[in-house]
Amino acid sequence: xxxSGDTIVFSPLVNGLNNLLVKLNKxxxxxxxxxxxxxxxxxxxxxxxxxxxQVALRSVNEKEREDNLKNISKGVERANxxxxxxLKLARVDPDHADALHQPLKLMKLVLPVVAxxxxxxxxxxxxxxxxxxxxxxxxxxxxxxxxxxxxxIDNAIRYTPEGGKVVVNxxxxxxxxxxxxxxxxxxx
Numbered sequence: 610x611x612x613s614g615d616t617i618v619f620s621p622l623v624n625g626l627n628n629l630l631v632k633l634n635k636x637x638x639x640x641x642x643x644x645x646x647x648x649x650x651x652x653x654x655x656x657x658x659x660x661x662x663q664v665a666l667r668s669v670n671e672k673e674r675e676d677n678l679k680n681i682s683k684g685v686e687r688a689n690x691x692x693x694x695x696l697k698l699a700r701v702d703p704d705h706a707d708a709l710h711q712p713l714k715l716m717k718l719v720l721p722v723v724a725x726x727x728x729x730x731x732x733x734x735x736x737x738x739x740x741x742x743x744x745x746x747x748x749x750x751x752x753x754x755x756x757x758x759x760x761x762i763d764n765a766i767r768y769t770p771e772g773g774k775v776v777v778n779x780x781x782x783x784x785x786x787x788x789x790x791x792x793x794x795x796x797x
Contacts, residue, residue, distance in 0.1 A: 647695045651688060658684040694756055710750055715779050715786055716743040718751065722758040723777055726766060734772050737762075741779025745786045761790050769794040 658681055665677035723739045730737035765775045769792040778789045 643695075650691055650695065654684050654688040654691060658688065694760070697752060697756060710748050712746050713749055713751055713754070714743070715745040715747055715788065716741060718754055719758060719777060719779060719788065722755055722762060725759070726762045729763070730766050730775065733766065733769070735766055735769055736774045737766065737777075738775075739777045739779075741777075742781055745779055745781055747786050758788075765790050765792040765794065768792070 661677050661680045661684060665674050665681065668674035668677060719739060719741075723737065727737055762775065762777065769775055773793045775790065775792045778787075778791070780787050780789070
């Protein structure tokens with residue numbers, strides 16, 4: 610407590626409240642950003658599902674209706690995957706994210722994701738390959754990195770034309786580890 614003329618200043622209390630308000634503002638901004646991101650990410654799969662449902666309702670041909678219903682099912686599954694990924698991201702507390710970091714073998718991190726995506730690549734007749742140096746270790750958050758890799762490889766497969774190639778390569782350049790995903794899709 611400090612006295613200045615007729616004013617008494619409670620510096621520790623004021624500083625504490627100011628710090629709390631700054632943290633609260635950051636949390637609110639982060640939640641707004643997350644909600645905006647989530648709604649943006651879900652718009653496309655929901656629009657596709659809606660369109661497929663409308664086409665299925667108008668279908669006279671039984672085969673066409675069945676195909677549209679299968680597409681609706683795929684769209685719902687994709688939206689469900691996206692919601693689960695967004696929920697995982699939402700659970701990560703930015704103030705404690707560093708505590709989740711640990712040394713990770715890059716090949717051990719990438720291999721299960723590539724294996725998980727292989728059936729989708731086979732379905733589109735896409736050659737999905739993985740090459741690299743197994744001894745590379747990075748410091749990171751396992752679940753977050755797996756989520757990122759799943760999205761990157763899924764997008765590479767999704768936007769590569771049938772019969773194309775997706776190559777996942779792990780390499781060291783100087784003292785840095787690199788993960789490179791190449792495909793012969795149309796690009797962004």
